[in-house]
Amino acid sequence: xxxxxxxxxxxxLTSAEIEHILRTAKPMKEILMRPVKxxxxxxxxxxxxxxxxxxxxxxxxxETAAKVLGADTASIAVAQSSVSKGETLLDTARTLExxxxxxVVVRHQASGAAEFLANHLKAGVINAGDGQHEHPTQALLDxxxxxxxxxxxAGKKVVIVGDVLHSRVARSNVWGLTKLGVxxxxxxxxxxxxxxxxxLGVECRHDLDRALPGADVVMALRLQLERQQAxxxxxxxxxxRAYGLTSERxxxxxxxxxxxxxxxxxxxxxxxxxxxxxxxxxxEEQVTNGVAVRMALIYLLTGGTAHVVD
Amino acid sequence: xxxIKGATLVDPASGVKAQRDVLVQGExxxxxxxxxxxxxxxxxxxxxxxxxxxxEGKYLFPGLIDVHTHLREPGQEDKEDIASGAAAAVxxxxxxxxxxxxxxPPLDNRALVEFVLSQxxxxxxxxxxxxxxxxxxxxxxxxxxxxxxxxxxxxxxxxDGRNIQNSERFRLALEYAKLTGLPIxxxxxxxxxxxxxxxxxxxxxxxxxxKGIPASAEAVMVARDLLLAAETGGNLHLAHISSKExxxxxxxxxxxxxxxxAEVNPHHLIFCDEDxxxxxxxxxxxPPLRSAADREALLEGLNDGTIDLIAxxxxxxxxxEKARPxxxxxxxxxxxxxxxxxxxxxxxxxxxxxIERLVQAWSTAPAQRFNLLGGxxxxxxxxxxxxxxxxxxxxxxSETLYSKAQNTPFLGQELQGFPIWVWVGGNAVxxxxxxxxR
Ligand SMILES: [Zn+2]
Numbered sequence: 103x104x105x106x107x108x109x110x111x112x113x114x115l116t117s118a119e120i121e122h123i124l125r126t127a128k129p130m131k132e133i134l135m136r137p138v139k140x141x142x143x144x145x146x147x148x149x150x151x152x153x154x155x156x157x158x159x160x161x162x163x164x165e166t167a168a169k170v171l172g173a174d175t176a177s178i179a180v181a182q183s184s185v186s187k188g189e190t191l192l193d194t195a196r197t198l199e200x201x202x203x204x205x206v207v208v209r210h211q212a213s214g215a216a217e218f219l220a221n222h223l224k225a226g227v228i229n230a231g232d233g234q235h236e237h238p239t240q241a242l243l244d245x246x247x248x249x250x251x252x253x254x255x256a257g258k259k260v261v262i263v264g265d266v267l268h269s270r271v272a273r274s275n276v277w278g279l280t281k282l283g284v285x286x287x288x289x290x291x292x293x294x295x296x297x298x299x300x301x302l303g304v305e306c307r308h309d310l311d312r313a314l315p316g317a318d319v320v321m322a323l324r325l326q327l328e329r330q331q332a333x334x335x336x337x338x339x340x341x342x343r344a345y346g347l348t349s350e351r352x353x354x355x356x357x358x359x360x361x362x363x364x365x366x367x368x369x370x371x372x373x374x375x376x377x378x379x380x381x382x383x384x385x386e387e388q389v390t391n392g393v394a395v396r397m398a399l400i401y402l403l404t405g406g407t408a409h410v411v412d
Numbered sequence: 413x414x415x416i417k418g419a420t421l422v423d424p425a426s427g428v429k430a431q432r433d434v435l436v437q438g439e440x441x442x443x444x445x446x447x448x449x450x451x452x453x454x455x456x457x458x459x460x461x462x463x464x465x466x467x468e469g470k471y472l473f474p475g476l477i478d479v480h481t482h483l484r485e486p487g488q489e490d491k492e493d494i495a496s497g498a499a500a501a502v503x504x505x506x507x508x509x510x511x512x513x514x515x516x517p518p519l520d521n522r523a524l525v526e527f528v529l530s531q532x533x534x535x536x537x538x539x540x541x542x543x544x545x546x547x548x549x550x551x552x553x554x555x556x557x558x559x560x561x562x563x564x565x566x567x568x569x570x571x572d573g574r575n576i577q578n579s580e581r582f583r584l585a586l587e588y589a590k591l592t593g594l595p596i597x598x599x600x601x602x603x604x605x606x607x608x609x610x611x612x613x614x615x616x617x618x619x620x621x622x623k624g625i626p627a628s629a630e631a632v633m634v635a636r637d638l639l640l641a642a643e644t645g646g647n648l649h650l651a652h653i654s655s656k657e658x659x660x661x662x663x664x665x666x667x668x669x670x671x672x673x674a675e676v677n678p679h680h681l682i683f684c685d686e687d688x689x690x691x692x693x694x695x696x697x698x699p700p701l702r703s704a705a706d707r708e709a710l711l712e713g714l715n716d717g718t719i720d721l722i723a724x725x726x727x728x729x730x731x732x733e734k735a736r737p738x739x740x741x742x743x744x745x746x747x748x749x750x751x752x753x754x755x756x757x758x759x760x761x762x763x764x765x766x767i768e769r770l771v772q773a774w775s776t777a778p779a780q781r782f783n784l785l786g787g788x789x790x791x792x793x794x795x796x797x798x799x800x801x802x803x804x805x806x807x808x809x810s811e812t813l814y815s816k817a818q819n820t821p822f823l824g825q826e827l828q829g830f831p832i833w834v835w836v837g838g839n840a841v842x843x844x845x846x847x848x849x850r
Contacts, residue, residue: 191736191737192736210737211739212737212738212739212740213739217690217691218691218736232621232737235620235621235622235690236621267618298613298617298618298624300615301615301619302618
């Protein structure tokens with residue numbers, strides 16, 4: 103079923119492949135919920151984490167996933183090592199290759215960096231976020247969370263609100279959700295959701311309140327506060343008034359809508375504290391599911407078949 | 413003496429596109445005729461050694477002139493130097509090239525301009541004329557000593573690679589350069605609009621998650637430059653026009669009588685933003701490859717004379733610099749050795765650009781615009797000639813390129829239509845595709 107050396111993005115996966123990942127993640131989550139969570143499945147396999155952007159959450163999630171499966175992990179803290187000496191990604195790839203990893207997890211500030219690394223490594227590569235391009239494992243954990251809560255996703259409506267332009271999470275989610283038959287609506291101010299985003303093939307609108315009715319899921323994107331200095335929005339106050347999620351606002355959906363956020367949250371900006379703490383918000387469950395989905399991916403990319411887990 | 417026999421001469425300057433024999437004696441063209449007999453040639457040679465080149469089935473052009481190249485010397489000789497750039501030029505059919513001033517240090521004083529000219533003499537291949545910068549250190553502030561640079565041999569002034577954002581400084585440059593009679597070449601780009609961009613802003617950039625450079629980043633500055641040229645009566649040439657908005661602005665300005673010239677690069681006529689992928693660093697260039705509609709507008713502008721010249725913007729980089737993620741690779745495409753073949757194959761063969769227009773835009777017009785030798789095939793003119801074989805096929809490989817760089821999107825591809833003989837001042841510097849130093 104799984105034929106790829108790498109996981110670079112969801113744009114190039116089929117719906118069957120996405121569903122296969124989600125189905126593989128289900129038993130992984132069960133393992134994760136056991137009191138003794140350690141499997142010998144991937145004993146002797148080496149998973150390297152190569153993070154050019156600081157992200158404790160994502161890196162820890164991958165490390166945990168690899169360790170539960172019994173793989174050895176190494177984190178290459180790039181910021182403190184060769185990058186400051188100006189080593190290129192190609193040289194880093196060559197050095198990594200010499201250490202014979204089975205899988206490399208990379209996060210990098212440049213769109214396309216994961217694909218670049220995949221082209222230069224025999225090992226599999228998992229994209230843990232490349233520039234503004236894709237963040238496929240985040241989208242897969244979002245899909246898994248929705249699938250667990252809502253069942254079959256075809257025909258459901260998901261509203262994604264915020265800084266879509268700069269968001270690799272939004273891009274990956276759009277590819278994944280649309281392949282599964284979900285109606286996606288992107289919401290943000292024109293400066294963060296310009297017209298050309300229509301290329302993603304989904305509805306793009308600027309008015310959140312009018313898009314909410316009927317939404318099964320509303321996902322808030324993290325707002326980088328520096329965007330205010332860059333002139334993309336005038337103030338947090340105005341942003342939050344137009345696009346901040348609150349319990350009051352969520353009533354417009356007319357449904358018990360799920361509220362999601364890729365984290366870390368700016369409470370009081372893109373999401374109110376009371377909504378984030380409410381039972382509608384599945385933000386902490388997203389974190390658990392993140393480990394399960396990453397276990398599934400590490401498992402599939404190091405050559406696991408669907409049967410070994412059971 | 414050289415006797416180039418039976419080729420189809422394409423010389424827009426004399427309105428000729430027909431079979432001609434051309435005789436070259438010393439540095440100059442001696443005679444052009446429909447046909448010379450052995451006796452006539454023997455009499456003209458008068459005992460001098462006679463070498464004959466059969467041009468049947470081939471075209472003879474006046475040597476092509478490329479007004480926009482980056483030769484990287486002094487300072488970045490790992491990318492290119494004047495000798496390798498001049499060799500690449502004749503390998504690609506160019507007898508004269510103009511070298512941009514954004515070297516390290518930039519060509520902002522007479523000594524550096526004279527250094528480039530002395531390196532050109534050592535190389536002994538294509539004619540190389542340097543631009544001086546417009547401002548000291550290319551900082552966009554104080555003007556260079558334009559009179560001194562002009563005396564030293566600068567062919568014009570350009571801060572190419574950067575834009576002079578301060579409109580008053582640019583206006584003053586257009587005014588002061590009148591003392592020299594030389595043109596100012598503008599790299600028209602609004603730095604704030606272009607900031608951090610990787611490729612043309614549009615749907616394809618949105619899909620790839622790459623920051624875009626909007627067409628307005630160019631057009632805003634083209635509009636400014638045109639207004640200032642009109643107001644000052646200055647001598648303005650616009651480099652590497654890439655967008656349909658800029659074409660429309662130039663067309664309207666020319667209709668109003670503004671004296672201005674503009675160039676287009678082959679890559680903007682052949683590729684568009686949809687050809688980029690996240691790993692295609694050989695297509696990363698500034699200004700960026702724009703939309704298919706922009707590409708059409710550029711070709712239309714070239715064909716109706718809105719755009720005067722074709723120029724390569726030959727921008728060599730090392731392999732290592734381009735072996736990076738797209739966002740981190742430098743901007744630039746090499747062009748000297750592939751541009752003629754690519755334009756031939758992609759535009760002339762499908763009938764979108766005539767042979768006459770190609771030669772006019774790449775030889776006749778550049779010679780007139782920059783007041784250069786060459787650009788026509790007439791008795792008494794310097795013998796800068798290209799014998800072009802439309803059937804010659806060649807795979808573009810790093811080993812066969814004379815440039816130090818290989819950052820061309822045609823690497824590994826076969827192209828058809830190459831220069832096989834090139835003469836510069838009567839010297840056969842390219843013979844059967846091999847560069848021969850004097
Ligand atoms: Zn330029």
